[in-house]
Amino acid sequence: MLRIRLERYQALHDGLRWRSVTMVIGGGLATVVGTFGLVVGILLLVVPSDDAFPWRAGLVVGLFIGLFPFVAGIALVWRGIERRVRLGKFRELVAFGGSRTSFEAADLVATLQLSPRDAHLLVVDAVSHGLVFDDGGPSPPAAPSFRFQPETTPMLPLGRSVASGHAPTQLGGAAAASLPGPGAPPPAMRTAAAASPEAWIGTVLNDTYIVDTLLGTGGMGAVYAARNRRTGRRYAIKTLLHDARLEPDAIKRFEREATAASAIGHPNIIGVHDFNETRDGVHYMVMDLLDGETLEQRLSKVGAMSWREARARGLELTSALAAAHARGLLHRDLKPANVFLARSPDAAGRSVDRAVLLDFGLVKQMDDANVSRITATGAAVGTPMYMPPEQARGEQVDVRSDVYGLGAVLYEMVTGTPPFFDRTLxxxxAKLLTTQAPPASSLSRRPLPPAFDHLLACALAKTPAERFATMPAFARALASIEPTESRAAG
Incomplete structure (x- = not known):
């Protein structure tokens, strides 16, 4: 398996960029000198003269001051352009492989739209520059794809609200020693469950939900597919351990995730149907079980989306966020991992995607005093690659902070990389606070409408006053680009 050396990328990037610029400039000067020498040499050759000296001088000047420098200059310019193209390929390779534990050359074919031969040559080139190394390990198993099925029956009393699509949390500790209710595992199995999330499979939560399969694990719990033992209806259940390793406010965040937006009732916000705690202190929430994958998983496969698809998903997300803002709620953690692409058939029976907003664990009421991204311990929470500058500084946030987060997600949809990406946090x-993101059209492999660059520049502005004032304003600007420009841009 192949791995990326992120610590090597910056030096390699700077070196290749400097050499490419030097070669293009030097080659351009040599081409100019060579052109001048060729012209002088040709003039000396064609000027009538009884003396042989002008003819000999013209031949020498034409060859050594003209032709040779001209050819060398063209070769230098070509090599400089080649290095610039190589730098772009390395940037795409780092964006693809930097967020993965490991990958194979075959993974680059579909994601970077390369032929198998070009993918192999790119890996060989990256290895020769020390950017990629082979750890000799086996191929990892495929990451699980969450399956959520939309509800078609009445919801439980909690109603439709928000839920988490975070990489779920890993179970561990004494809190997972047992589960109450009929069908609970024997003591030996309950002991294993403390160390293994898979051991929960087959158990029953509070005499209601039978845990069927493990969908994924994370740092503080897990997400399972489960069914109601009385109705047979299937759900996704997210658990959170009552563990001394958790922050003091972790359970409060979990409860807030389950209840804060329960009154929104929006088709692009996942529904939470129950929230409870077992007698052993295991907190869990019951959510819609949908069929599909997260936006993060989709982008890891395809690299980037078409403009039309990104626009459609973006409009769905602006609608969801506008509904949350109308209830006085800020999401504060927008990123591809928190957007689920739910698959369902349309009227013609074709499978279509629907963006569903996940994880309101960091949701805040807008009227909370000094709403910020700083916890009681003084630590900033969230994901810096999608975090607006004011949140990174711990300053007060508002709806325009979510505008920035959605702008960063849209940016990655069409480019395959976040607005700011580097080898260290x-x-x-530093880039988030001091520099402007490059235009999306400069990184996208497909042409984009010119107005899209302007829209993202507005959404990703450093100061909130320069961004769209509301989510509906963002939606109107995004929708207005489509009629003529999207057809021209593809």
Whole structure:
């Protein structure tokens, strides 16, 4: 399996960029000198003269001051352009492989739209520059794809609200020693469950939900597919351990995730149907079980979306966020991992995607005093690659902070990379606070409408006053681009 050396990328990037610029400039000067020498040499050759000296001088000047420098200059310009193209390929390779534990050359074929031969040559080139190395390990198993099925029957009393699509949390500790209710595992199995999330499969939560399969694990719990033992209806259940390792406010965040937006009732916000705690202190929430994958998983496969698809998903997300804002709620953690692409058949029986907003664990009421991204311990929470500058500084946030987060997600949809990407979090924070993101059209492999660059520049502005004032204003600007420009841009 192949791995990326992120610590090597910046030096390699700077070196290749400097050499490419030097070669293009040097080659251009040599081409100009060579052109001048060719002209002088030709003039000396064609000027009538009884003396042989002008003819000999013309031949020497034409060859050594004209032709040779001209050919060398063209070769240098070509090599400089080649290095610039190589730098772009390395940037795409780092964006693709930097967020993965490991990958194979075959994974680059579909994601970077390369032929198998070009993918192999790119890996060989990256290895020769020390950017990629082979750890000799086996191929990892495929990441699980969450399956959520939309509800078609009445919801439980909690109603339709928000839920988490975070990489769920890993179970561990004494809190997972047992589960109450009929069908609970024997003591030996309950002991294993403390260390293994898979051991929960087959157990029953509070005499109601039978845990069927493990969908995914994370740092503080897990997400399972489960069914109601009385109705047979299937759900997704997210668990959170009552563990001493958790922050003091972790359970409060979990409860807030389950209840804060329960009154929104929006088709692009996942529904939460129950929230409870077992007698052993295991908190869990019961959510819609949908069929599909997260936007993060989709982008890891395809690299980037078409403009039309990104626009459609973006309009769905602006609608969801506008509904949350109308209830006085800020999401504060927008990123591809928190957007689920639910698959369902349309009227013609074709499978279509629907963006569903996940994870309101960081949701805040807008009228909370000094709403910020700083916890009681003084630590900033969230994801810096999608975090607006004011949140990174711990300042007060409002709806325009969600505008920035959605702008960053849209940016990655069409480019395959976040607005700010670097090898260390410190570098990401530095770019986030001091530099402007490059235009999406400069990174996208497909042509984009010119107005799309302007829209993202507005959404990703450093100061909130320069952004769209509301989510509906963002939606109107996004929708207005489509009629003529999207057809021209593809």
């Amino acid at each position: 410190a570098s990401v924070y």
